Amino acid sequence: MNLARFDALLHPGHHRSTVIRRVLALVLVVVAGLSMLIDAHRADPSVLIFARPVAAGAVLTEEDLTTTRLPSNVVPANAIQESELATGQILAAGASAGEVVTTTRLVGPDLIAQLVAEEPPGEDFTMVPLPLAEPDIVPMLHHGARVDVIGHGPAVIAEGGRIVTVGEEGTVLVLLRKTHAAAVAAASLVDPLTVVLSGGGYSAIPQLKSAR
Template structure:
């Protein structure tokens, strides 16, 4: 083994055709590696730049730049409505809790896109609006999830509003519910005098 190594070392260090061939092969191999690296970099730079969550963020949180990160992902796995700039998400309210690495989409934030997604299958009628509902029985909070359909219950018990959608679940015992405008007004008025709660609804 030592003799072979010495012979190759001499072949490289001594002038001649053999050394030139070895040098050319080494340069060719280096150029191939550089070309492959360049192709990989070009392919990576062609991927779209999208926002992801940089850390766990709870539902109802107001997003800051520290919660967000811009990364490049293959176009095939970027969801529809993905946001691309920090300014699009900073200061917005997160509707449902997020984990690090998840892509930030418009439907994850409280706003028109989220409303459209929540009411996409609702029949035509009165416009929707959001109303905060302070719950008299916060024990139900762990059962509530973004998008869940609920009825708002007042004293009696009586149904104050039916068929609402949970937008966010706050940690202070208040939920944000999407309702038709007339029902939202009734809930807002009832919350001033009556203890309210919500129950999960199937319809």
């Protein structure tokens, strides 16, 4: 700004009035824009996210969770909004900080429905915990993997299971048809059991340890 213009601003007149009006108009535009952004953010739905990395199989605590606001077009339909609905639930697959908590990330009906969505009609599914006789296979397992349960012999105890969670101590949670789940639960009481990946995956059957 040159000295003439600066001097004009110091004295009443048409030029100063024009500049002042333009500055005020610009300020109002900026304030209106900021207000719109704030209102839009407040209108975004509040959703639950992971506050820190959480391992698969962990029982969620308040410290694992926090809330944030996200645009509705990026919020999954099954997103959880209240921490009370997730606290105490088991996480099916590991999560990173900032990920949205959804019902299909937690062990429950929605997760089961997702895992068996492409299965043919038949007997209902249920989950059974299985301590593996050969924990060396654990690194090869992941949430959703299709497996067969193998017993002593080796003999196939159940086919077409799905891994729900993989524990750190060689225990897996397997989703099976109810009859197969009952057979696996009964066999695990007397024989060491393990699993092999099915459906085109790893299929070698490990040597089983002697019965416990």
